Amino acid sequence: AQKVTQAQTEISVVEKEDVTLDCVYETRDTTYYLFWYKQPPSGELVFLIRRNSFDEQNEISGRYSWNFQKSTSSFNFTITASQVVDSAVYFCALSETSGSRLTFGEGTQLTVNP
Amino acid sequence: NAGVMQNPRHLVRRRGQEARLRCSPMKGHSHVYWYRQLPEEGLKFMVYLQKENIIDESGMPKERFSAEFPKEGPSILRIQQVVRGDSAAYFCASSGPLNTEAFFGQGTRLTVV
Numbered sequence: 001a002q003k004v005t006q007a008q009t010e011i012s013v014v015e016k017e018d019v020t021l022d023c024v025y026e027t028r029d030t031t032y033y034l035f036w037y038k039q040p041p042s043g044e045l046v047f048l049i050r051r052n053s054f055d056e057q058n059e060i061s062g063r064y065s066w067n068f069q070k071s072t073s074s075f076n077f078t079i080t081a082s083q084v085v086d087s088a089v090y091f092c093a094l095s096e097t098s099g100s101r102l103t104f105g106e107g108t109q110l111t112v113n114p
Numbered sequence: 115n116a117g118v119m120q121n122p123r124h125l126v127r128r129r130g131q132e133a134r135l136r137c138s139p140m141k142g143h144s145h146v147y148w149y150r151q152l153p154e155e156g157l158k159f160m161v162y163l164q165k166e167n168i169i170d171e172s173g174m175p176k177e178r179f180s181a182e183f184p185k186e187g188p189s190i191l192r193i194q195q196v197v198r199g200d201s202a203a204y205f206c207a208s209s210g211p212l213n214t215e216a217f218f219g220q221g222t223r224l225t226v227v
Contacts, residue, residue: 045221101162107156
């Protein structure tokens, strides 16, 4: 069975601070995919990133970066120089294949205060 | 992900009524997934369908809930005799046939009064 744990229920930071959202996963599959989604107050789900289990390179996209550590089954997400518009619920998710059902974590509510 | 269309965006039903949620996948996508997000919770998988077939319904409640994805037209998630506990956001996602990534619609927010 697959499981995703986001231990941080809520995080509150002040604008321009860096913030890291933790994600730990469990799976017996040797091939799997990891995702991060953003859910702003408007409610839609915004895709942020997909990584497969064979690619452990860290990735940076603007102020966003992701640290995939297979040894600790973690896929953490860092926002550098946070902004108020980053306030949202962030979900980490896991799937056996890229197009298959996703197992989501419970989400982390990030609030960035001005 | 704007290509996955869900309607209605908001639906209000009285207890005991039926709710029908529609999902039109992105063009070229033949795989549809439904997820439910209860208030203050993460998304939970409900059902996975391909055209005219239910592939995995392990997340569907045993009673009152059904889903279909006909040869023509959108996928439908149907909830009969709704109860207050069915109030949630229901998201649909679609993907292509070759292990491609799934894209989400904007969700339907069901409120049972």
